[in-house]
Amino acid sequence: MRDLFRGELVRFTLEEPETRAKAEIRWQHDTEFHRLADGDAARLTSEKKIKEWSEKQAEGFQPERYSFSIRTLAEDKFIGFVGMWVDLIHGEAWVGLGIGEREFWSKGYGTDMMKLCLQYAFTELCVERVSLGLHEYNPRALKSYEKCGFRLEGRTRKDVMREGKRYDSLWMGLLRAEWSQMQSGDHK
Amino acid sequence: MKDIFAGKLVRLSAYDPEEMSKAYTRWNLNSEYQRLLNSSAHRIQSAKSVAKWMEKEIEELSLASYFFSIRTLAEDKLIGELNLDVVNWPGRDAFVGLGIGETDYWNKGYGTDAINVLLRFAFAEINLRRVTLTVFEYNPRAIRSYEKAGFRHEGHLRDYLNREGRRWNSVYMGILREEWMEQNNNAQSAILGAGNAAGDGG
Numbered sequence: 411m412r413d414l415f416r417g418e419l420v421r422f423t424l425e426e427p428e429t430r431a432k433a434e435i436r437w438q439h440d441t442e443f444h445r446l447a448d449g450d451a452a453r454l455t456s457e458k459k460i461k462e463w464s465e466k467q468a469e470g471f472q473p474e475r476y477s478f479s480i481r482t483l484a485e486d487k488f489i490g491f492v493g494m495w496v497d498l499i500h501g502e503a504w505v506g507l508g509i510g511e512r513e514f515w516s517k518g519y520g521t522d523m524m525k526l527c528l529q530y531a532f533t534e535l536c537v538e539r540v541s542l543g544l545h546e547y548n549p550r551a552l553k554s555y556e557k558c559g560f561r562l563e564g565r566t567r568k569d570v571m572r573e574g575k576r577y578d579s580l581w582m583g584l585l586r587a588e589w590s591q592m593q594s595g596d597h598k
Numbered sequence: 599m600k601d602i603f604a605g606k607l608v609r610l611s612a613y614d615p616e617e618m619s620k621a622y623t624r625w626n627l628n629s630e631y632q633r634l635l636n637s638s639a640h641r642i643q644s645a646k647s648v649a650k651w652m653e654k655e656i657e658e659l660s661l662a663s664y665f666f667s668i669r670t671l672a673e674d675k676l677i678g679e680l681n682l683d684v685v686n687w688p689g690r691d692a693f694v695g696l697g698i699g700e701t702d703y704w705n706k707g708y709g710t711d712a713i714n715v716l717l718r719f720a721f722a723e724i725n726l727r728r729v730t731l732t733v734f735e736y737n738p739r740a741i742r743s744y745e746k747a748g749f750r751h752e753g754h755l756r757d758y759l760n761r762e763g764r765r766w767n768s769v770y771m772g773i774l775r776e777e778w779m780e781q782n783n784n785a786q787s788a789i790l791g792a793g794n795a796a797g798d799g800g
Contacts, residue, residue, distance in 0.1 A: 473662065473687045498661050498687050499724050536688035 414530060415478070417522040422478035422530075425488055427464040430479065431457045433488055437510030446548050447508040449570050449579070474498060476530070480507075480523055482514070489514045492527050494535070501538040503531040521554045528558060532589055539585050545570055546578040559592050560584045600789050602723055603666075605715040607708050610666035610680060613656060618667055619649035621676055625699030634737050635697045637759055637768065661724075662687070668698070668712045677703045680712055682720060682729075690727035692720060705739065713747045718782075721775050722789070728774050734759060735767040748781050749773045 415422035425433075435457045437443055444452045455463075467477070477493040490509035496502070505527050509520055531540050542560065544551045552562075560582040568576035603610040623645040625631055632640045656665065661684065668678035678698040685693055694716060698709050720726045731749065733740045736759075749771040758768035 496687075498684075501690075501725065534688065536690075 414534065415526070416483070417526045419484075419517075419519050419522040420480050420482055420489070420526070422492070422526060423481050423488075424468070425479040427461045427468065429488060430464045431461040433510060434460050437508075440510070440512060443508070443510060443512065445572060446545070446551065447506075449545065476535070480509070480519075482519070487511065489519065490523070492523055494527060494531060496531075496535055496537060501536070503535055503537045503540050505531065505540055505542050516550060520551070521557050524555065524558045528584065528589055532586055537586070539583055540589075541581065541583045544580050544582070545572075546580060547572065552580065555582050558584070559588055561588075602719060602789060603715060604671065605711040606671075607706075607711040608668050608670055608677070608715065610712070610715055610719070611669050613652065613665040613667055615649045615652035615656065617676065618679070619645045619652055621699060622648055622652075622679065625697070628699075628701065631697065631699060631701070633761060634734070634740065635695075637734070664719075666716075668696075668708070670703070670708070675700070677708060678712065680716055682716060684724070684726070685730075690725070692726055692729055694720075694729055694731045696731075709740070710743045710746050713744065717747060717773065717778055721778050726775065728772055730770065730772045733769050733771060734761075735769060736761065741769065741771075744771050747773070748778055750777075 413421075435455075438452070438454060441452055474496050475494070476496070477491060479488060480490045480492060481488050489511040490507065492505065492507040495504045497504075505524070507520060507523050507527065509515060509523075528540060531537050540560075542555065544555070546565070556562075561584065562580060563583045564581045566579040566581070569579050570577045601609070623643065626640075626643070629640055652665075655663075663684070664682040666680040666682075667676055668680055669676055677700040678696065680697075681695045683693045683695075685691055694713070696709060696713060696716070698704060698712075717729060720729050729749075730752075731744065732755075733744060735754070750773065752770045752772045754767040754769045756767055757765035759766040
């Protein structure tokens with residue numbers, strides 16, 4: 411059996427709003443995680459609000475929006491999330507991911523998550539390219555995305571200010587043909 | 599100025615529930631029109647309830663559904679209705695429904711022109727891969743019109759309808775983007791001028 415939602419280290423799940431809320435109120439206090447995942451200012455949201463929000467999100471299906479929770483295969487532990495936003499007209503998907511449980515950083519989990527996203531975007535959503543953005547101060551993410559086949563396509567200069575310094579935003583992209591070639595090659 | 603919503607005889611305009619519901623209610627008193635358009639039993643609806651339904655549909659408008667009214671270029675007269683439903687985004691396929699409610703405008707190329715405009719929108723604007731429609735066996739005029747626009751017969755549901763004491767097929771027709779591009783020699787999709795199309799990289 412082939413399971414599109416299962417990688418080598420992680421699998422996609424849909425967690426109950428309560429489980430998500432409990433984890434996310436913990437993660438929002440890890441400011442380094444926030445800095446890496448998001449360009450906005452850190453904010454606190456109550457467990458109740460997060461629960462309501464994820465309940466609402468689970469309600470309706472939108473062909474533009476796909477999000478999944480992530481569990482490890484080994485421990486069956488909920489560690490993070492991925493999201494895909496599809497530009498239906500032009501056949502492009504924007505992808506974003508986060509690993510809230512920091513003991514799972516730097517061990518290949520993010521790369522595995524991204525590979526599952528790419529497979530989903532190219533084979534299920536049938537998009538022609540996948541795009542993402544990241545902060546210049548997140549070289550670990552850059553390396554992981556490069557491993558997945560993304561190419562650096564451009565940057566917005568000095569648009570983010572963190573701790574008194576300005577940083578660039580980086581934009582990466584992967585085309586279907588490039589991804590397909592990797593699937594047939596030794597990358598698989 | 600190039601208007602992707604304008605054809606040779608008609609243009610597509612935005613759906614105005616108030617105007618459209620009145621026309622729609624009047625058109626639907628014509629049972630022949632109903633037979634050609636719908637497989638369901640003919641019902642009578644008030645303009646008010648139709649307007650309410652249309653307003654709701656428009657409110658929920660998404661990238662997946664498009665409603666247009668069809669107006670003549672010569673008189674700017676509302677003569678028909680047109681809708682496009684993207685049923686499958688990964689496959690990029692949509693269903694089209696077309697009706698010319700004003701019978702004076704039957705058999706004069708208005709429907710074909712409207713479908714040509716719609717195909718240009720479907721392929722050159724929202725980048726679909728195919729467009730599908732169903733048409734009833736007892737509507738040869740529509741079938742001919744769709745054939746003229748480039749649709750091919752893809753299959754049929756046998757004995758799908760029961761009308762006037764006998765059963766009729768419902769015919770599936772479809773057109774692929776490649777076919778449409780070839781048939782239009784790409785010319786219809788050219789909205790960008792030569793200078794722009796060359797790229798804005800300079």
